[in-house]
Amino acid sequence: MAGEGAKWALRNGYATERDLEHTEEGGMLAGADPDRISERAYQRGAKQLGTLGSGNHFLEVSRVDEIYDSKLADALGLELGQVTVMIHSGSRGLGHQTCDDYLKLVGGAMARYGISLPDRQLAAVPISSPEGQAYLGAMAAAANFAWCNRQVMMHLAEQAFLQALSIAPRELNFELVYDVCHNIAKFEEHSVDGQKRLVCVHRKGATRAFGPGHPALPEALRPLGQPVLVPGDMGRYSFVLVGLETAMRETFGSSCHGAGRLMSRVKARREAGGRDLHAELKALGVTVRAHSRAGIAEEMPHAYKDVAEVVEVMEAARITRRVARLKPFAVIKG
Amino acid sequence: MATKADAPPAEDAVLFREFEHTGDIGIELEAPTRGELFRRGAVALAALLVETAGVAEIENREITVEAEADPDLMHDLLTELLALFTVEGFIWRGASVKEAGRSICVTLRGEPFDPARHAFRGEIKAVTYHQLMVENSPDGWRSRVIFDV
Numbered sequence: 001m002a003g004e005g006a007k008w009a010l011r012n013g014y015a016t017e018r019d020l021e022h023t024e025e026g027g028m029l030a031g032a033d034p035d036r037i038s039e040r041a042y043q044r045g046a047k048q049l050g051t052l053g054s055g056n057h058f059l060e061v062s063r064v065d066e067i068y069d070s071k072l073a074d075a076l077g078l079e080l081g082q083v084t085v086m087i088h089s090g091s092r093g094l095g096h097q098t099c100d101d102y103l104k105l106v107g108g109a110m111a112r113y114g115i116s117l118p119d120r121q122l123a124a125v126p127i128s129s130p131e132g133q134a135y136l137g138a139m140a141a142a143a144n145f146a147w148c149n150r151q152v153m154m155h156l157a158e159q160a161f162l163q164a165l166s167i168a169p170r171e172l173n174f175e176l177v178y179d180v181c182h183n184i185a186k187f188e189e190h191s192v193d194g195q196k197r198l199v200c201v202h203r204k205g206a207t208r209a210f211g212p213g214h215p216a217l218p219e220a221l222r223p224l225g226q227p228v229l230v231p232g233d234m235g236r237y238s239f240v241l242v243g244l245e246t247a248m249r250e251t252f253g254s255s256c257h258g259a260g261r262l263m264s265r266v267k268a269r270r271e272a273g274g275r276d277l278h279a280e281l282k283a284l285g286v287t288v289r290a291h292s293r294a295g296i297a298e299e300m301p302h303a304y305k306d307v308a309e310v311v312e313v314m315e316a317a318r319i320t321r322r323v324a325r326l327k328p329f330a331v332i333k334g
Numbered sequence: 335m336a337t338k339a340d341a342p343p344a345e346d347a348v349l350f351r352e353f354e355h356t357g358d359i360g361i362e363l364e365a366p367t368r369g370e371l372f373r374r375g376a377v378a379l380a381a382l383l384v385e386t387a388g389v390a391e392i393e394n395r396e397i398t399v400e401a402e403a404d405p406d407l408m409h410d411l412l413t414e415l416l417a418l419f420t421v422e423g424f425i426w427r428g429a430s431v432k433e434a435g436r437s438i439c440v441t442l443r444g445e446p447f448d449p450a451r452h453a454f455r456g457e458i459k460a461v462t463y464h465q466l467m468v469e470n471s472p473d474g475w476r477s478r479v480i481f482d483v
Contacts, residue, residue, distance in 0.1 A: 120463030
């Protein structure tokens, strides 16, 4: 999985060729070196494959309640009233452990390269250094695990719908719109000072948002621009956007990846004290299943900014264009 | 064996205080001795993961960690304990600490995590180095740890 990513899922019956076409990098980042992942990271990941994880991770079942661009929506297979599933999860414990392992390794090597940083949770070495190369191999392997994990969960979600509704796959028509990550460093060609250059783009809490015509997009999506998923909060809505050409010039083909928090987790829990959040969300038409009450409190709608305002800003800046709004009615918090 | 200073207080809740940190969870610990500070860190981590009132102290696990500096020792100890929960599925309520130079040995008292009996409070992804602090002052020992959740 760390080597092949979502291709492992394809080989094992959890994915289709079409799924991989609609996944960033085809679900497998080149340069992955599974040997650079520690035994403990594998132990943590192995127990968590096919699971969401808590924090801000979720599986959201929504209805398309607003279409902003009918031509684009049609091309992405989205229509008003349609039911969608959005999954937010990543490399789970395997990725967290890899981060921890390399913070130690890279943090210990920084002085050799004359680098010092103000926070020990940050670490940097030259890309060409042995430590930099080792990290990039490990990071790609962790990203591949994440793509595989999401693909497996998507397959499990499809199975759940098929069983619950007792219908055939053709009737369900469960098709991936797009799978994109938002914590990764990638080598891409961009125009810098009027010249094409290979650069390492680090997207932390940012989503790739390539504009129309980019060669990295599959043929079916190339004329449209890359689909960008921007989840909001569980009580309001999430958005499907597409990247615009301006993003290539202004933001290295990148967009925001979510609403962003308004309250700390501690404050959200305090504000939720004594309130029946299940009932409040039910009144908004949302059923929530979560491991813990604290988990719901920390993720309650008003702990987040209104994502509609966030995506409007992105559209005004011509980084992305809105395609559809998704209104959740069932949310699972891992 | 736990020393007198290491004896657990009646309520786990007084062991740590959570503080505001957007997106993550931060805790502050205070203790009269260095050993007790690490013991409280171990118990606090368990209390962040599950409602520990329902955890039976029927098995012991021992974790030894060594590091040059106390902040690293706190980070590495909590990281080992997080792995004990996430990889081995062991949850604890009680702990005692033995100090030996730059290393500490923590004995945990608990049982295998059972989601049917133990109320899970939330996942912790990692123990971070962000604003990590362990210090000794005239008022006693203090520590601050931020967890990535």
